[in-house]
């Protein structure tokens with residue numbers, strides 16, 4: 374199967390290269406850039422031993438004539454127009470950006486950008502692999518979930534769907550490493566400002582809030598607005614979403630753990646940790662894992678759920694390849710069965 378990547382020089386793009394390079398079924402057919410026609414290793418010297426291919430301009434006719442699937446690792450605002458043209462060509466497309474995840478009004482409100490063609494947005498299937506497998510199997514266009522929503526929704530899904538918590542009480546305290554902001558230069562993610570620091574950003578206006586609420590609403594019609602606060606961590610990769618909610622009645626941790634085990638049984642990448650064990654971001658680094666630990670506090674009646682992922686893998690390129698596997702009828706873990714790197 375032939376895969377093309379647009380936005381290859383970004384962090385999502387280079388992670389797609391790493392994963393697809395060792396994938397047994399997908400070949401990297403072509404790699405595309407708006408800014409370079411150099412060999413990719415000049416942008417990323419660690420690829421010199423394995424990749425001599427040159428970056429190519431984005432010619433959608435040529436790409437769609439040869440590729441079976443196109444990954445858009447492009448910024449929000451750029452993806453929807455590319456997806457629209459590729460959909461005319463009857464090709465499978467997986468978009469890593471936020472362009473296709475929300476309805477147009479919500480997108481314009483939260484992203485402060487013009488939305489793409491509503492009919493294309495409507496066709497996009499939300500690629501939360503563990504929850505939407507049936508729709509993904511038959512999809513032509515995938516809106517790959519955001520990094521924070523992936524960690525948060527995998528963590529909250531079982532209790533929200535089962536109606537175990539007061540839907541007006543959900544609070545998510547989320548933290549990301551700096552690679553989540555992409556490769557471009559920004560003062561807040563520069564070494565001197567991010568290192569040995571911890572800061573809140575986009576207070577109550579983060580663009581992933583409506584994406585999370587949209588999926589919670591699908592699971593539970595009593596969904597109310599959530600409190601969601603993002604922090605920039607001085608690490609390269611990793612997201613931790615710490616989710617709090619008020620339980621509707623008295624539940625013991627072990628019963629809720631059983632629910633999580635049942636929900637994610639047969640799902641190779643979601644790991645529910647034993648009672649009194651809580652995940653750390655390094656335990657999923659460079660893997661497609663989402664590790665979850667939780668505790669029901671008998672004193673407050675609240676549950677705390679900790680969910681960690683690697684933002685570039687399960688939060689972006691890894692989940693995108695997992696979705697491609699599902700779309701092409703392969704096992705979802707094909708080419709993704711690598712363990713985390715540690716330390």
Ligand SMILES: NC(=O)C1=CN([C@@H]2O[C@H](COP(=O)(O)OP(=O)(O)OC[C@H]3O[C@@H](n4cnc5c(N)ncnc54)[C@H](OP(=O)(O)O)[C@@H]3O)[C@@H](O)[C@H]2O)C=CC1
Nearest residue numbers: 380382383384385406407408447448449469470553555556
């Ligand atoms: N970083 C992360 O952890 C995650 C990122 N995402 C999303 O994935 C996408 C890629 O993110 P990331 O790789 O981090 O971002 P980067 O900024 O690192 O890379 C994006 C790449 O897109 C290309 N690009 C820029 N403008 C345009 C344009 N107008 N048309 C086509 N291509 C363009 C650039 O490559 P070139 O100059 O070669 O064209 C650039 O290198 C984004 O939408 C992001 O929001 C989603 C989940 C997690």
Ligand SMILES: CC(=O)N[C@@H](CCC(=O)OP(=O)(O)O)C(=O)O
Nearest residue numbers: 449470471519549550553554580
């Ligand atoms: C650390 C950091 O800055 N992370 C970015 C993640 C952005 C992203 O992934 O953008 P989409 O909206 O296209 O999903 C942020 O919080 O905005």
